[in-house]
Amino acid sequence: MIISSRERNGATSKNMISRSDPDTEAKVRSSIKLLNETIQNNANEPSLAFFRIQEHVRKTLPTMLQKRTELENLQEHIDGLVFDIEYSMDAVKTILNSESHFSNIQTQLEKAVFLQKQINIFRQQQIQQQLFEKRDEKLSNTNQTIVNTSWFNRKGTPSSSPAVTHGTLQRKLDVDGSLSSSFEQKHEQSLS
Missing domain, CATH: 1.20.1270 (Substrate Binding Domain Of Dnak; Chain:A; Domain 2)
Known part of the structure; x- marks a missing residue:
């Protein structure tokens, strides 16, 4: 029976893992911890954060612009209504002040x-x-x-x-x- 080199390597790696030292386990865990920190740093890198912000802005910007134009239109409409109300109030005040004119007309x-x-x-x-x-x-x-x-x-x-x-x-x-x-x-x- 011929044993391939792969099988031998797999068998030897199994034997190595099963025969672990507490010293090697501590080294492996510290290296895995460092590897995890490196992956987290790469995942939270500033350029990646900017990319995610860009995606968020790209998705929400059209609706925000639409809401902004709606608010501007509403603001113009409200300004017009406020002007009309103020003009009407001024007209009513002048009518109240023109009582003498109305009595003269009468x-x-x-x-x-x-x-x-x-x-x-x-x-x-x-x-x-x-x-x-x-x-x-x-x-x-x-x-x-x-x-x-x-x-x-x-x-x-x-x-x-x-x-x-x-x-x-x-x-x-x-x-x-x-x-x-x-x-x-x-x-x-x-x-x-």
């Missing part, structure tokens, strides 16, 4: 309403006066023709009659609303 409106009523009354009086003048013209024309014919019949000639013109005929509105002719009163006085 008195001016009351005056305007009063003047409009006066204008309407004045227009109605003008219309009534125009109606009375038209009625007076008709009455004066009929009275003038009656007077002219009565003078003509009495004296016989139209030249002897007194000059009766429209200017001498005056109408007055009595308190009770009836019309009286001052011309007729003057004419009756001249006849008597």
